[in-house]
Amino acid sequence: MNQQTALITGGTKGIGKAVAQRLLSEGFDVLLTYGSDIQRANEVKDELASAFPSSRVYILQADISDLTSIDLICDYVSDNGLSIGSVIFNAGLTDRTDFHQINPDEWKHVFDANVHFPVFLLQKLYDQMQPGASVVFTGSLMGIHPHSVSLVYGVTKSTVHALVKNLVKFLAPKGIRVNAVAPGFVDTEWQKTKPAKIKANINAKIALGRFCEPEELTDVYLMLVENKYINGEIITVDGAYSYK
Numbered sequence: 001m002n003q004q005t006a007l008i009t010g011g012t013k014g015i016g017k018a019v020a021q022r023l024l025s026e027g028f029d030v031l032l033t034y035g036s037d038i039q040r041a042n043e044v045k046d047e048l049a050s051a052f053p054s055s056r057v058y059i060l061q062a063d064i065s066d067l068t069s070i071d072l073i074c075d076y077v078s079d080n081g082l083s084i085g086s087v088i089f090n091a092g093l094t095d096r097t098d099f100h101q102i103n104p105d106e107w108k109h110v111f112d113a114n115v116h117f118p119v120f121l122l123q124k125l126y127d128q129m130q131p132g133a134s135v136v137f138t139g140s141l142m143g144i145h146p147h148s149v150s151l152v153y154g155v156t157k158s159t160v161h162a163l164v165k166n167l168v169k170f171l172a173p174k175g176i177r178v179n180a181v182a183p184g185f186v187d188t189e190w191q192k193t194k195p196a197k198i199k200a201n202i203n204a205k206i207a208l209g210r211f212c213e214p215e216e217l218t219d220v221y222l223m224l225v226e227n228k229y230i231n232g233e234i235i236t237v238d239g240a241y242s243y244k
């Protein structure tokens with residue numbers, strides 16, 4: 001059994017929750033952060049704690065758009081004596097305000113959450129991370145293909161992919177590896193407001209003709225946590241988008 005703790009941001013729903021379940025099933029302890037849905041967070045804590053009684057499930061509210069959450073997380077890690085062996089930067093924000101209307105505060109809000117928060121959390125958490133730890137970002141296919149609606153989302157996810165490559169050198173002294181998974185379209189609450197017609201248009205572009213289930217991504221996250229030589233990679237999992 002592997003009792004190192006994996007920190008997963010946005011670990012109470014969607015992709016983050018699926019990754020948490022997978023890591024728990026492999027014997028990891030998990031620290032799951034979330035933004036605002038306290039009721040769901042408590043339900044998930046109870047659900048996972050009873051499904052995986054030999055592992056520890058810690059839950060912490062920590063808004064990624066507020067950089068003071070960085071101290072909150074680091075203090076929680078040290079107060080609970082956690083040994084962080086992997087960090088999954090999964091939570092992300094978008095802003096669909098029209099390009100001609102978006103203001104600098106709204107733009108910065110998304111940059112704070114998707115880019116500044118992971119950079120400065122890593123800076124502060126570095127000493128509390130185990131040598132040989134693994135950092136995995138959730139990037140996006142929309143960081144590779146230009147986004148048709150949200151400029152700031154596409155640019156921040158491209159930046160996340162660039163961060164992976166650029167962080168390698170700075171984390172290598174401690175043997176810490178850094179990679180990203182770039183999912184295509186995943187059937188989570190994130191996508192729930194997308195009209196059926198738009199979903200059908202997207203499915204028509206995907207060779208497999210459907211959205212990904214969050215559980216179908218978890219093999220890739222587990223591999224990036226456990227493999228000791230993959231470093232600086234962005235792994236796209238999109239069912240072959242635009243092959244049709």
Ligand SMILES: NC(=O)c1ccc[n+]([C@@H]2O[C@H](COP(=O)([O-])OP(=O)(O)OC[C@H]3O[C@@H](n4cnc5c(N)ncnc54)[C@H](OP(=O)(O)O)[C@@H]3O)[C@@H](O)[C@H]2O)c1
Binds near residue numbers: 010015092189
């Ligand atoms: N779904 C897709 O098609 C897709 C595709 C490519 C990439 N992604 C990326 O995958 C990641 C997860 O998306 P998902 O689809 O799994 O979303 P989701 O099902 O909506 O889950 C989002 C998770 O992030 C947390 N969260 C939301 N806002 C937060 C905030 N301000 N601070 C801290 N935590 C926050 C949520 O907790 P609360 O609800 O309590 O706030 C929840 O635990 C995101 O980075 C997204 O960009 C998603």
